[in-house]
Amino acid sequence: LDTDGKLSFEPDLHLNEIKPVASAYQEFQLLHCGPYMDRNLDSAPDARVKSFDPDGWQRKVLDELDADRSIFVVAPTSAGKTFISFYAMEKILRKNDDSVLVYVAPTKALVNQIGAEVQARFTKKYRHAGRSVWAIHTRDYRINNPSGCQILVTVPHILQIMLLSPSNAKAWSRKVKCIIFDEIHSIGQAEDGVVWEQLLLLAPCPIIALSATVGNPEQFNAWLTSTQQSSGFDVTMITHQHRYSDLRKFIYKPPRQFVFNGIPKTSFGTLGLDGLDGLAFIHPVASLVNKSRGIPQDLSLEARDCLVLWRCMCRFQTEDYPVDKELDPIHLPKVIRKAHIIEWEKQLKRLLQSWMLREDSPFDRVVADLGKPMNDSKSPTSYVSQPEEQSVTTEAMGIEADDLYQTTLPLLCKLQERDALPAILFNYDRNKCEGICRTIMKQLKDAENAMKNSSPAWKSKIRGYEQYLANKSKQNPKKLAVPKKKGKANDDEGTSKADKMQDLASEEANPYANFNPDAPVENFHFANIAKGEVDELAKIHKDLKYRKLDPWMMESLTRGIGVHHAGMNRKYRQAVEMLFRKGFLR
Numbered sequence: 001l002d003t004d005g006k007l008s009f010e011p012d013l014h015l016n017e018i019k020p021v022a023s024a025y026q027e028f029q030l031l032h033c034g035p036y037m038d039r040n041l042d043s044a045p046d047a048r049v050k051s052f053d054p055d056g057w058q059r060k061v062l063d064e065l066d067a068d069r070s071i072f073v074v075a076p077t078s079a080g081k082t083f084i085s086f087y088a089m090e091k092i093l094r095k096n097d098d099s100v101l102v103y104v105a106p107t108k109a110l111v112n113q114i115g116a117e118v119q120a121r122f123t124k125k126y127r128h129a130g131r132s133v134w135a136i137h138t139r140d141y142r143i144n145n146p147s148g149c150q151i152l153v154t155v156p157h158i159l160q161i162m163l164l165s166p167s168n169a170k171a172w173s174r175k176v177k178c179i180i181f182d183e184i185h186s187i188g189q190a191e192d193g194v195v196w197e198q199l200l201l202l203a204p205c206p207i208i209a210l211s212a213t214v215g216n217p218e219q220f221n222a223w224l225t226s227t228q229q230s231s232g233f234d235v236t237m238i239t240h241q242h243r244y245s246d247l248r249k250f251i252y253k254p255p256r257q258f259v260f261n262g263i264p265k266t267s268f269g270t271l272g273l274d275g276l277d278g279l280a281f282i283h284p285v286a287s288l289v290n291k292s293r294g295i296p297q298d299l300s301l302e303a304r305d306c307l308v309l310w311r312c313m314c315r316f317q318t319e320d321y322p323v324d325k326e327l328d329p330i331h332l333p334k335v336i337r338k339a340h341i342i343e344w345e346k347q348l349k350r351l352l353q354s355w356m357l358r359e360d361s362p363f364d365r366v367v368a369d370l371g372k373p374m375n376d377s378k379s380p381t382s383y384v385s386q387p388e389e390q391s392v393t394t395e396a397m398g399i400e401a402d403d404l405y406q407t408t409l410p411l412l413c414k415l416q417e418r419d420a421l422p423a424i425l426f427n428y429d430r431n432k433c434e435g436i437c438r439t440i441m442k443q444l445k446d447a448e449n450a451m452k453n454s455s456p457a458w459k460s461k462i463r464g465y466e467q468y469l470a471n472k473s474k475q476n477p478k479k480l481a482v483p484k485k486k487g488k489a490n491d492d493e494g495t496s497k498a499d500k501m502q503d504l505a506s507e508e509a510n511p512y513a514n515f516n517p518d519a520p521v522e523n524f525h526f527a528n529i530a531k532g533e534v535d536e537l538a539k540i541h542k543d544l545k546y547r548k549l550d551p552w553m554m555e556s557l558t559r560g561i562g563v564h565h566a567g568m569n570r571k572y573r574q575a576v577e578m579l580f581r582k583g584f585l586r
Contacts, residue, residue, distance in 0.1 A: 026329045027307065029336045034303030038337040039244055048087070055080070057240045062087060070206040070233045072184075072224055074217045075240040076298070081210045085114075085180050086121060088208060089151050092177060093124055097131060100175045103153045104199065106186040108138050109564065112577055114182075115143065115153045122151070137162075140570050147172050156186075156195045163202045177205050184209040200224065206233050213298075242342055246302035248272065249282040251374055252414075254407040255383035257396040260447050262387045262523035263412075266419040273418055277380050278410075285309055286371035291356050291363070295349055303341045309348055312369050313355075316362035321355055385413040387523045394450050404432065405439040412440075412526070421526065422586040430565045437563045438552050444559060448524040458521075468512040520559050527560030532584035540575050547571055560586045 029037070042056040054062070057075070061084050064071045075081050085103065092101040103118075105111045115136045124133050134151040135144035137158050146152055146162070154162075159179075162168055179199075187196035200207070207228065214220055221237040228235045250273055273279050284299050301309065310327060317323045327347055332340055355361035379401060399406045408425065415421050427433050452458050520527070541554060547569050556562060562576035562585045579585045 024330060025334045026332045026336060030303045030307040030329060030332075033336075034246060034341070037303065037341065040337070041242070041339050041342075049083075054083075055240075057238055058083065061238055064236045064238070065091065065208075068206055070208070070224075070228050070235040072209045072217075072221050072235055072237045073239075074211055074214055074237070076212050076243045076300075078244040079212075079240050079242070080244070081212070082117075084208065084210070085182070086117075088178055088180065089118065089122065093122060093133065093150055095177075097126055097128075097150070098175055099150060099177045100172070101151050101178045101180065102159060102176055103151065103180045104156055104159055104182065105153065106156070106183045106192070108140065108155065108566070108570075109573065109577060110182065111136055111138055111153050111155060112574060113581075116581075118151055118153065124150075156192055156199055159199055160195050160202075163199070163204075173204055178208065179203050179205060180208045180210065182210050184211045185214045200227050203228075203231065241297065241300075242338075243300060247300070248302065249284070250279045251282055251377075252407070252411050253278050253280060253377055253379040254399050254401055254410050255380040256399055257382040258399050258406075258410045259382065259384040259386070259394060259396045260409060260413070260443060261385065261394055262447060262451070263526065264385050264417050265387055267417055273415075273420060276414060276418060278383065278414055280374045280377035282374050283308060283370040285352070286367060286374060288356070288367055294356065295353055301345045301348070303336070306341060306345050306348055308370070309352070309366075312366050313348070313351070313362075316365045316369070318362060321358075321361050323351065327351070383410055383413075385410070394447060404436055408436050409440050409443050416526075422580070422583070430567050433563050433565055437556055437561055440561060441552055441556055441559065444520075444524050448521050451521070451524070461515075462517060465512045465515055465517060525559035526586045527558065528583050528586055531582050532579065540579075544569075544571055544575065557585070560584065 040053070040055075043053040044056075044059070046054050046059055046062070048062055048066075049058075058080055061071060061073060065084070065088055073081060073084060089101055089103075092099045103114055105114060115134065118134045122133050126132075130145065130148050132144045132149045134153065135146045135149035136142065137146040137152060137154045139155070139157065146154070147168070163173060181196070181199070184196070187193050187200075189196075209224065217237065217239060221235065225235040255278060274281060284301055284305060288295065288299075307329060310323070310329065314323050324347075327344070329344070332344065352363070352366070355363040355366070382396065397406075399410065401407065404427070412421070412423065415423055425433075425436070427436070537558065540557070544554060549569060549572060553563070553569075553572060557575065557579065562580060564573055564576050568576075576585065
């Protein structure tokens with residue numbers, strides 16, 4: 001930077017006042033650049049993949065698939081397991097018109113998602129009628145002919161029926177060339193585990209078993225190998241331990257009092273949830289409270305976690321338990337990649353594991369110190385959620401920290417502040433899922449009604465709308481007839497196209513033309529209006545109208561909230577899935 005050159009303007013901050021970043025290159029990257037580091041591990045070009053360069057473990061998977069061997073893949077979410085499924089599907093479709101691949105998913109929601117992706121990705125023309133690329137078959141419904149497709153997406157119980165059906169024994173079953181078992185760890189469930197086990201024993205072809213959370217992959221692979229070898233197929237286990245996207249954990253401590261005057265606006269230029277009042281960061285090592293279990297294999301540290309852990313271990317090191325100087329991040333390259341973090345993480349874990357095994361080590365002090373941000377954080381006294389333009393204030397309500405009905409809306413407002421929506425809230429109680437939704441709906445509507453009753457701006461808008469309707473009703477709906485002229489393109493009433501376009505433009509220019517006083521008001525719904533067409537929402541409401549659904553279920557969709565569990569109406573679940581994928585539900 002040429003500091004002697006003159007600028008065309010007078011800066012507020014002079015160059016000699018700019019201070020350099022105190023952190024070294026490495027420390028700055030570790031603290032702030034973890035999510036943006038180069039993710040390539042051992043990536044290399046492969047003629048079989050055109051859209052990206054696959055990693056080494058992915059190329060090994062492709063080799064096994066090309067050799068028609070069974071594979072058991074253990075890789076975390078976002079690592080690239082779905083790519084494996086699509087490669088196997090494309091291979092089947094290119095092979096001939098008769099081969100069949102079956103994709104087994106544990107839930108109907110996942111079946112719908114995979115079916116939508118297959119439909120968007122693959123097309124094929126068949127010489128004979130009655131064939132299709134894909135089909136969905138569950139106990140509730142079918143899409144396309146399950147026995148006439150090449151990619152069947154289904155649930156375990158249906159595949160069990162199809163494989164055991166005598167009518168399929170000599171026809172359809174022989175066409176099945178590959179079965180993909182997604183979320184294979186579902187075999188450990190009490191209800192459906194037996195069905196998964198039977199399918200693995202009945203499989204007439206090589207299988208692809210996918211999972212992110214198998215706790216004992218070696219033992220499971222040994223059992224899987226024995227079952228496949230009895231059918232004449234070899235099994236290769238391929239593991240990949242590293243997530244593409246890092247997970248950052250927080251614990252939410254709700255305020256003791258909450259005032260809701262509307263959903264707040266998103267703050268500009270904020271990244272992540274760090275420093276947000278009421279959300280305390282959880283360092284993964286702080287969870288290692290049971291030393292007898294050791295360090296879990298799936299406990300991963302992002303770049304910032306590694307730096308914080310190294311600093312903490314340096315602070316509590318002793319002569320008997322020193323921290324090797326080679327672990328200093330100053331030895332990392334000036335431009336740090338994800339691969340460097342993985343290697344540094346291994347070395348830190350190795351040292352931490354050795355401390356964990358000794359009672360006189362500083363391990364307990366390290367865990368206690370890393371847990372301070374979580375343990376020392378306190379619930380805020382109060383939280384006022386209010387849009388900038390909103391001046392109406394409602395009464396504060398007390399919040400019970402353990403009551404999900406009271407704490408969910410404050411949490412969603414906090415997430416909205418940092419642009420952290422959409423959010424998926426999990427609960428094992430179906431009734432509580434519906435109850436939370438109804439509670440949020442009531443809170444939004446109560447605050448909206450309070451605003452309508454006391455806001456001069458809203459009352460003025462309603463008066464303007466009523467005047468607009470009155471003026472519109474006074475206007476003559478029909479123009480005076482004008483004789484048609486030969487060769488002129490006039491409409492049936494004698495109004496030219498130009499006049500119609502002018503009338504339509506003036507109608508649309510009116511601010512009240514598309515105003516609906518009964519629709520949810522801005523700041524009192526979570527819906528992303530830009531992601532949902534009015535006609536599309538009207539069609540969904542029309543389709544659900546005769547399903548005898550509770551009114552709150554319909555209204556929740558218009559406010560950007562959905563409930564999803566197996567007990568809900570099928571059409572409603574599908575609407576929730578579609579609107580969430582589009583980004584309308586948040």
